Amino acid sequence: MKTFLSGIQPSGLLHLGNYFGAIRQHVASLEEPGEHYYFIADYHALTTCRDADALRNQVRETAVTYLSLGLDPERAHLFRQSDVPEVTELAWMLSCVTGMGLIERAHSYKDKVAKGIKPSVGLFTYPVLMAADILAYDSDVVPVGKDQIQHLEMAQDMAGYFNAAFGEGCFKRPEARIAAEEKYARVPGLDGEKMSKSYGNDLWIFESGKKLKKAIGRIPTDSRAPEEPKDPSELLLFDFLALFLEADELADWERRVREGGEGAPGYGHLKVRLIEAIDEHFGEARERREEWLAHPERVDAVLERGAVKARERARAVRDRCLAACGLR
Numbered sequence: 504m505k506t507f508l509s510g511i512q513p514s515g516l517l518h519l520g521n522y523f524g525a526i527r528q529h530v531a532s533l534e535e536p537g538e539h540y541y542f543i544a545d546y547h548a549l550t551t552c553r554d555a556d557a558l559r560n561q562v563r564e565t566a567v568t569y570l571s572l573g574l575d576p577e578r579a580h581l582f583r584q585s586d587v588p589e590v591t592e593l594a595w596m597l598s599c600v601t602g603m604g605l606i607e608r609a610h611s612y613k614d615k616v617a618k619g620i621k622p623s624v625g626l627f628t629y630p631v632l633m634a635a636d637i638l639a640y641d642s643d644v645v646p647v648g649k650d651q652i653q654h655l656e657m658a659q660d661m662a663g664y665f666n667a668a669f670g671e672g673c674f675k676r677p678e679a680r681i682a683a684e685e686k687y688a689r690v691p692g693l694d695g696e697k698m699s700k701s702y703g704n705d706l707w708i709f710e711s712g713k714k715l716k717k718a719i720g721r722i723p724t725d726s727r728a729p730e731e732p733k734d735p736s737e738l739l740l741f742d743f744l745a746l747f748l749e750a751d752e753l754a755d756w757e758r759r760v761r762e763g764g765e766g767a768p769g770y771g772h773l774k775v776r777l778i779e780a781i782d783e784h785f786g787e788a789r790e791r792r793e794e795w796l797a798h799p800e801r802v803d804a805v806l807e808r809g810a811v812k813a814r815e816r817a818r819a820v821r822d823r824c825l826a827a828c829g830l831r
Contacts, residue, residue, distance in 0.1 A: 505537035508642035513561035518705035520698035571792035582809030594635035634658035732763035747780035
């Protein structure tokens with residue numbers, strides 16, 4: 504039986520990039536038989552967060568988001584990373600067999616420093632803790648976005664280093680799973696760049712009403728009249744519509760815009776349809792979110808149950824590795 508494992512950092516209100524790049528894939532994986540572990544990476548959040556209350560709220564918001572979007576707690580173990588202290592022990596053991604050169608090549612560290620985040624030891628060794636997260640549960644499959652492939656490959660390398668030093672079988676080598684559909688590989692922001700909170704171009708998954716209309720209104724267009732033929736591939740609006748519309752409907756909108764003429768849709772029509780599609784896609788999840796928010800004790804119970812199962816797995820892996828390297 505396969506073990507599926509992935510996680511997400513609690514960074515406030517999660518956006519469409521988080522949903523299509525990770526959460527959607529995590530929820531879909533529940534259709535496959537196996538054990539499913541999904542964690543909220545609050546230790547990782549300490550590399551940038553200095554507000555204890557904010558972090559607690561962000562962890563809860565992340566849990567509520569997953570549960571609202573369909574992560575069934577009866578079929579998946581959802582838990583806080585910090586509720587499994589064995590992970591930090593494994594991170595130290597992995598750090599002792601990992602060369603500096605591997606860590607120095609991490610794209611995420613370079614990107615964050617380039618964006619002005621003050622470098623810390625925690626930020627620099629982030630890939631080691633992430634490797635421990637991946638390896639602690641004997642995971643077989645790790646659903647990740649393309650931007651996380653390097654971290655998975657580094658985890659594979661670290662598992663190999665440890666096994667070479669202390670014996671094969673200490674760590675299981677996991678494999679990545681990337682979303683098959685290319686349209687989900689890079690979700691655009693409202694300005695056309697990759698969607699990111701740091702760029703200020705993100706759209707909250709559960710945005711609705713006037714705020715949603717205002718956000719969609721920010722998507723840039725030009726001054727061409729509706730009847731003027733246009734190439735849909737050059738219009739950012741179609742990148743968003745492709746995320747939500749069925750192929751037949753999307754093709755019809757594309758045809759009408761490409762042909763132009765009388766009755767061709769204008770940018771306003773496309774934005775209205777996009778808002779409708781977002782409402783349709785997340786309508787039920789919004790209702791579930793209100794239910795979870797009304798019962799925080801149920802959220803706590805889900806996280807606590809998940810942590811119990813996760814610790815059982817992680818403790819077995821830790822003990823196996825401690826024995827292998829002479830600490831037991």
